Amino acid sequence: MITIAGLRKVFPGRTGAEDVEALHDINLTIKDNEFLTIIGPSGCGKTTLLRAIAGLLPIDDGEIRIDGAPIRGPGPERAMVFQNIALLPWDTVLANVAFGLELRGVPQAEREEKARHFIRLVGLAGWERRMPLELSGGMQQRVGLARALAVEPKVLLMDEPFGSLDEQTRRLLQEELIRIWETTRTTVVFITHSMEEAVLLGDRVVLLSPRPGSIVEIVPVPLARPRGGRVDDMGWSAELLGITAKLWRRLRDMQPDLVRAPPAVAVTP
Amino acid sequence: MSAIATTRLDLRGRVGASRWTYRLIAFAIFAAAWQLGAMAAGTLFVPTFLGTARATVTLIASRELWDALLLSNQSLVLGFLVSVGLGVPLGLAMGRFRAAEQFTDVYVNILLVTPIAALIPLLLMSLGFTLTSRVVLVTLFALPMVVVNTRAGVRQVDSSLLEMARSFRASEPQIWRRVLLPGALPAIMTGLRIGLGRSITGMVIVELLMVSVGIGNLILRYRGFFEYELLYATVVVVVIEALVLIAAARWLEHRVTPWAPASGLRG
16 A cells, blocks of 8 residues: 655756645555556656655655555665666666566576567467567557566556557557556556547546646546457447546636636627 | 569569669669769879779788778777767767766767867867877767667657657656667667768878878879879779768668668668
């Protein structure tokens, strides 16, 4: 279980500029085996929140605890999947997936066997000896996912992992992720800017406000699981759309300047 | 699939062939212009292309040239090795640690902008006409290129890779070995290649201006005897050596960093 209490993050402004408060009083509890998605307007601090949970970013106030222990930097129970994928271009797919295990000192034969298992799991069997730059964007992110899964984390932190992919690839990977998650059932914290993605994947959707990011609402998603491959089920899809629409109304309300009718202009004949 | 692959291979083959064709044509034009220009000038000081080519063959067959090359290359090899040995670690430290950067940045800049030949009198006074002063001068020529490129290589390592490694709890040595060094390697290799070219320049300059031995001595002697064909031939030999060494460096660069884009793009 991850508990976040009173979390605040301020980025110092560049010389002369004011400090920027990125996150303001975040209180959140993430249950074990929960798939939590976080959504909010761009620049709201979604990624900052995830990096703080990952232990990659010092926080200014409040605390983050995992199973009761406050985090100090990255930990073995967490693994991250990055928006820009971050594969080592000089290593094979196999070595990339085994990277986390290698850093932990797992012997080569053992870590490669494990890596092969997760490469199969993400559907890349046969690509072990290829280099990352030979792969498409979608395949690269499968490698990124396999690399995170290979260290068998309790918590998977995903930072807009499908954000840079085209829609078809994105859908395929969403279905794959649902399938994989339903077998592994790790806790997932998933950042996205796609409302549909947030609802499709999440047990709950956390809505963040514009900067400084704070939690506006947590929307439960009562869609039945398993959800993999159910997009063609009409009733199910209607439910999905309903929740997505609700989310959109809330997000739109957060940016009144953009949608409020312009002030009436007196028209004099 | 295989048809596409074959076509691509064919294309590449044809492009390769045509590149050599163009090079040969360019060289033929250059040689012809030289030959005609020299014949038109009709002076002893400008030998013809054919005369120089003949002299080059004679020179390459002579013991004298190889002795001179051997002697000159001592300073080249030693100076280049010292540049690599000092420059790569220094560049790595400057790229990664702010303190190292602040301590040494100004000296690297001085070395970059100072005309190194102007330092020759200083070297002569302090070190005399020795192998050491030749090696030091070659090092002064090559070192800044190695440092600057290595530093740039470390700095340009994708910061998301560093963050990724950190998220998997990599230690600083692990970050160096698995991320920083491989990431900087293409730029380091470029630095070595440029440094090698500068070493050759340094090697010849030091012998022309300072310690008259080896190739530089040969050049000065042929000039004194009005042997202009042999003088030009000596320069041709130096150019050939430089081209061979640079090509070897390029080949090595490609071998050790196969994932990196072609070195032509990286200068």
